[in-house]
Amino acid sequence: MDAKAIKKSLESGGLRCTPQRYAVMAFLMEHDIHPTAAEIFEAVNRADPRCSRATAYNNLRDLVQAGLVREVAVEGRAARFDAKVMRHHHFVCDICGRVEDMDWYDVPHPSAESLGKRILRQSELIFRGLCAKCAQWYASRSAS
């Protein structure tokens, strides 16, 4: 991954490029596995033990606020994160909680005014079901 690109993207969000912040952003850009905050902290801390838990969480919060990283809340599980490279929808597996990317397409939505609300962002979709792996496991399980 291009270090300059990461630095630039941090600065475009008004964030200074510190080693810890860089590590969090780089991890997210290099892995499209939608890790939880705990997984990000563990990976970053393993690579460089100077990064503490609070710092990993603080930086994650800052990156989300700056719009560089997207947070996906999943019912009954820890939140998951991904670098917001291109706009896309998500798929969440009911069994293993795995989050996968899905292609972006526009969804029609009511206008803000008609609802009495001031700001209204296009919602990203979260589809739900069983991922290929869990669907297979589930099928073999029901068969026996």
Add this chain to the structure above:
Amino acid sequence: MDAKAIKKSLESGGLRCTPQRYAVMAFLMEHDIHPTAAEIFEAVNRADPRCSRATAYNNLRDLVQAGLVREVAVEGRAARFDAKVMRHHHFVCDICGRVEDMDWYDVPHPSAESLGKRILRQSELIFRGLCAKCAQWYASRSAS
């Protein structure tokens, strides 16, 4: 609220109608405020202190599993719940976390097969922005 209707709806989900379970379901059907689990427990426990925290949470879980209650995960906040009377979308306020109902409409989505996934449910939408109250507060704040 019709007690018989609540009892029937519990039984339609394969759940026995115990006083505690009834209280949780009744609270959700009588209040469309999308309470958190903690708020539900407090309300139910206040009305009848025989219902413990674990019971409120257990029953909530059972109701969600039975498809009678919907859980809405919100980033950085406790999950919220509502009785699944009619299908609808949701709006979440970025500032106060308030959840509001929005009318249902179909959203086009890719078919399961094209994605290699076995089961794929229609996603309910979550719109995000500022609710009327917070939008007003925010505007008056920026003005000063």
Add this chain to the structure above:
DNA sequence: TGGAAGTTTTAGATTAAATCTAATCTGACA
């Protein structure tokens, strides 16, 4: 009616996720 088997509930302990605290460090720039 008795009582075995299953279900539900309970108080309190525990876990998990994330944030807070207050002290310390860093580095840009005067």
Add this chain to the structure above:
DNA sequence: TGTCAGATTAGATTTAATCTAAAACTTCCA
């Protein structure tokens, strides 16, 4: 070099939710 806002830290704390093991109910059949 000195200053100071911003960043980081370890560890404590908070919050949300679940677990545990015992007790209390229901059901239902003899």
